[in-house]
Amino acid sequence: MLEIKGLAAVIDNKTILNGIDLVVPTGEIHAIMGPNGSGKSTLAYVLAGREGYEVTAGSATYDGHDLLGIEPEERAALGLFLAFQYPVELPGVNNANFLRTALNAQRRARGEAELNAVQFLKLARAQAKALSMPDDMLKRNVNVGFSGGEKKRNEVLQMAVLRPKLAILDETDSGLDIDALKIVADGVNALRGPDFSAVVITHYQRLLDHIVPDRVHILSNGRIVKSGGPELAHALEAGGYAAIVPEGASEAA
Amino acid sequence: MSTTAPPSGPVAALNAAAAAFIARYNDSKARLPGDTHARAEAAALLAEHGLPGPREEAWRYTSLRPFAETPFAPSVPAEPPASLLARIPAIEGTRLVFVDGRFHSELSGVPRGIRVTTGEPALGRIARPATEKLVALNTMLAEDGAAIHVPAGIDGGTIILVSIATGHSIGFHPRHAVVLAAGAKLTVLDLALGDGEYLHNPVISFEIAEGATASHLRIQDEGEGAFHLSTAYAEVAADATYDSFALTLGARLARMEVHARLAGERAAAHLNAAQLLGNTRSGDGQHADFTTVVAHDAPNTASRQTVKNVLTGRSRGVFQGKIEVARIAQKTDGYQMNQALLLSAEAEMNSKPQLEIYADDVKCSHGATVGALDGDQLFYLRSRGVPEAEARAILVRAFLSEALDPIGHDQARGAMEAAIAGWWDRHTI
Known part of the structure; x- marks a missing residue:
């Protein structure tokens, strides 16, 4: 279970997160929606441990582990996975080697046996095939020369191979055509189960037609201002943020 | 001596060092083998001009001062320790092993199909002691070397040319010459190993006739107290290729100078290099200099240089790359890229590209970048579970791969990777 309490964070002296409270029980998928600049990506980065953000208040725990006090690689070994909004290119690093290094580093940290090259390739090829990827x-090389x-x-292939217990998808749907969107959704849905949870960050309702969330939260000015069931996403699609976000929320921020 | 240098300072120290080398030559010239005339000429050049000093443009970033203050005695025959022998990579080919600059026949093999002569310096035809002072020093004091000749049309396979230094405070100046006749092929894996403080000042030349291909793959992994000052020459005829890669890992002060002349149409030279530098155990930063001069002297010639530097601690890297395009050398294609990864705040890179172009229809480009590891790339790797040290190592290796990838010789490439792994064990990045 992911538990975030009163989380506040600043970057370059600017407050981006302003007291986030969020609980994602194990087995559930929650969507976070919100306008540009509301703090969605910052929340994802702070949870994954990117440098440059200063947490000024609050806590974030996963299954009782204090996420904010450990290194990004330790968070990954606990089962946290961030699908990046802008995946990073790694020239000179082979994609398969990268993924195998990551998987084995996580397995080593968890005291599990590492996979050899043959075992790994079998797994990776099967996952690539399941996701209709060549x-x-x-x-x-990792992401070099890849289209958006x-x-x-x-990112979804990495998620499928690493099999995280908690996935954070940061606008994974942006810039995707409908076929690619379905592949992404299939990747998440394939992991769905009693031990898997996810936080799906998105601007649009469209992805949530394919990954149906248990809960939807609206983020505005660094704070969750409204939570509800999947119907909240539809209401948002129909009326826009202005109709949903209470006026008091933006004034308070 | 025509110098009017003050009695102290770097110039005086270098003059004193040159005088000490000349005195050693005078003591030993009666027993030195080979061409006595060339030696005497080199001694006269050195007496007149001294060692390279700080006032010379080509030596602006590399000072020989620390070297000038260390006395170097002539070497005596020695047996190398097993620890150094174990570092010679087990790759297919014929070993020619030089210990403290002397050919060691028991450790060496006899190649087939090519001619190798040892026992005296192989001066070759293309080295220029009158222009390069360290080549004059080499010519004056050289005691041994390999003359390698590959007959026309023959694939000579791989020669593993090994220098092992065992002695403290010794200086040695091996002199090798490689000649490839038309259409011949040869790979020379040129390896320098050692322990302790010493001066290794080798000169090697490659004469590459029409359609021949010489691959010169170098690993400089000298002892951390060592001075490595090497000069390589290549003269490349029509349709021939000099393909070189130099890996610098060792020595406290190193300079590799490469002079390649593309003398015939469609001749090509690849002068790729990687320098990985850090602090020695005593905490001093290593200094390494890779200096190239490529002369395009015929039409349709091509040169490629990718030079990568990984600098940690207080180390300092230097790259000087000069491309000269003669008036006749139309359609020259020259490319030069120098990149440095600075992994500490105290590391420093000096980069000096120079283009001298006298032809009007040429394509020459050069570039240089200096920077730290990319924070976004590091975070991406760590977010996938890769520990920080491993993530840094992956990114540094990726940075180096562009220079290493063109090495077509798989076993030599493996030897390079192993030497880099050894460097890794000795340094924190």
């Missing part, structure tokens, strides 16, 4: 994607859609699919 094998060729594994042979290329390929980069997002590569």
Whole structure:
């Protein structure tokens, strides 16, 4: 279970998160929606441990572990996965080697046996196939020369191979055509189960037609201003943020 | 001596060092093998001009001062320790092993199909002691070397040319010459190993006839107290290729100078290099200089240089790359890229590209970048579970791969990777 209490964070002396309270029980998928600049990506980065953010108040725990006090790689070994809004290119780093290094580093940290090259390739190829991705994607350098859609699919492939327990998807749907969107959704839905939870950050209702969330939260000015069921996303689609976000919320921030 | 240098300071120290080398030559010239005339000429050049000093443009970033203050005695025959022998990579080919600059026949093999002569310096035809002072020093004091000749049309396979230094405070100046006749092929894996403080001042030349291909792959992994000052020459005829890669890991002060002349149409030279530098155990920063001069002297010639530097601690890297395009050398294609990764605040990179172009229809480009590891890339790797140290290592290796990838010789590439892994064990990045 992910538990965030009163989380506040600043970057370059600017307050971005302003007291986030959020609980994602194990087995559930929650969506976070909100306008540009509301703090969605910052929340994702703070949870994953990116440098540059200063947490000024609050806590975030996963299954009782204090996430904010440990390194990004330790969070990953606990089962946290961030699908990046802008996946990073790694020239000179082979995609398959990258993924195998990551998987084995996590397995080592958890005291599990590492996979050899043959075992790994079998797993990675099977996952690539299940996601309708060409094998060729594994042979290329990480995200180098990938189209926007390929980069997002590569994030989903990593997620499928690493099998996280808590996935945070940061606008994984942006810039995707409908076919790619379905592949991304299939990747998440394949992991769905009693031990898997996810936080799906998105601007649009569209992804939530394919990944139906248990709860939807609206983020505005660094704070969750409204929570509800999947119907909240539909209301948002129909009326826009102005209709949903109470006027007091923006004034308070 | 025509110098009017003050009695102290770097110039005086270098003059004193040159005088000490000349005195050693005078003591030993009766027993030195080979061309006595060339030696005497080199001694006269050195007496007149001294060692390279800080006032010379080509030596602006690299000072020989620390070297000038260390006395170097002539070497005596020695047996190398097993620890150094174990570092010679086990790759297919014929070993030619030089210990403290002397050919060691028991450790060496006899190649097939090519001619190798040892026992005296192989001066070759293209080295220029009159222009390069360290080549004059080498010519004056050289005691041994390998003359390698590959007949026309023959693939000579791989020669593993090994220098092992065992002695403290010794200086040695091996002199090798490689000649490839038309259409011949040869790979030379040129390896320098050692322990302790010493001066290794080798000169090697490659004469590459029409359609021949020489691959010169170098690993400089000298002892951390060592001075490595090497000069390589290549003269490349029509349709021939000099393909080189130099990996610098060792020595407290190193300079590799490469002079390549593209003398015939469609001749090509690749002068790729990687320098990985850090602090020695005593806490001093290593200094390494890779200096190239490529002369395009015929039409349709091509040169490629990718030079990568990974600098930690208080180390200092230097790259000087000069491309000269003669008036006749139309359609020259020259490319030069120098990149440095600075992994500490105290590390420093000096980069000096120079283009001298006298032809009007050429394509020459050069570039240089200096920077730290990319924070976004580091975070991306760590967010996937890769620990920080491993993530840094992956990114540094990725940075180096562009220079290493063109090495077509798989076993030599493996030897490079192993040497880099050894460097890794000794340094924190």
